[in-house]
Amino acid sequence: MTLAADVRRLVVSFPPRSEHDEAARVDFAAHFPDDDGPVRRDDGPSHATASAFVFDATLTHTLLVFHGKGRFWVQPGGHLEDGDASIADAALRELREETGITASVTEPLLYDLDHHSLSSAFGRCFSHLDIGVAVIVPFSDALTVSDESEDVRWWPLDALPGDVPAQFDRRIHALLEPLGRRRASDDQPRIT
Numbered sequence: 001m002t003l004a005a006d007v008r009r010l011v012v013s014f015p016p017r018s019e020h021d022e023a024a025r026v027d028f029a030a031h032f033p034d035d036d037g038p039v040r041r042d043d044g045p046s047h048a049t050a051s052a053f054v055f056d057a058t059l060t061h062t063l064l065v066f067h068g069k070g071r072f073w074v075q076p077g078g079h080l081e082d083g084d085a086s087i088a089d090a091a092l093r094e095l096r097e098e099t100g101i102t103a104s105v106t107e108p109l110l111y112d113l114d115h116h117s118l119s120s121a122f123g124r125c126f127s128h129l130d131i132g133v134a135v136i137v138p139f140s141d142a143l144t145v146s147d148e149s150e151d152v153r154w155w156p157l158d159a160l161p162g163d164v165p166a167q168f169d170r171r172i173h174a175l176l177e178p179l180g181r182r183r184a185s186d187d188q189p190r191i192t
Helices: 003-013 019-031 087-099 168-184
Strands: 046-055 061-067 072-074 077-079 111-117 127-136 149-156
Touching (some): 003 046, 003 087, 003 111, 003 127, 019 111, 019 127, 046 087, 046 168, 077 087, 087 127, 087 149, 111 168, 127 168
Parallel strands (some): 046 127
Antiparallel strands (some): 046 061, 046 077, 061 149, 111 127
8 A cells, every 4th residue: 555545544534523623634635535645745845744642651641852943842753755654654653763762553543634834944845734643652761862853752741831833732632532532441552
């Protein structure tokens, strides 16, 4: 399966939990009407990205990186690459590259869809169609800072930094609720 086909699969199977989710699904479907949608930077100014919303096992903390270009705290993520077999693989690769943490997830994925505009600091990228995958990792895992970030740290969900992207709080809490239900039913992402 190509990355564009995987994006299309996730868009088609996305379970909207709100009006905002439904609008995001419709927007993504317009960009991915078939298996040839924009998945690479070279596919145009608006293209898919993958990110990892990382939680600790208690679901009380999230792992964020301070993005050098954007000048904000955000979940690890970025552009899709040729070696990525799926959106989940891309999100986990970005997590590993930006924080040093290796993780895995199980199907069905718990994810969200978010199409957001970018500032001129991002060069030729005008907007990202981001698919954020929920991941649980041990709080004690050692962290590393990549060349793309200035800092990596765990933040309590009830005390997130003020300098996060506009939709960040909505996104993280939209994933947290179903993740908590999944954990309660013991059908959770694996911890590695």
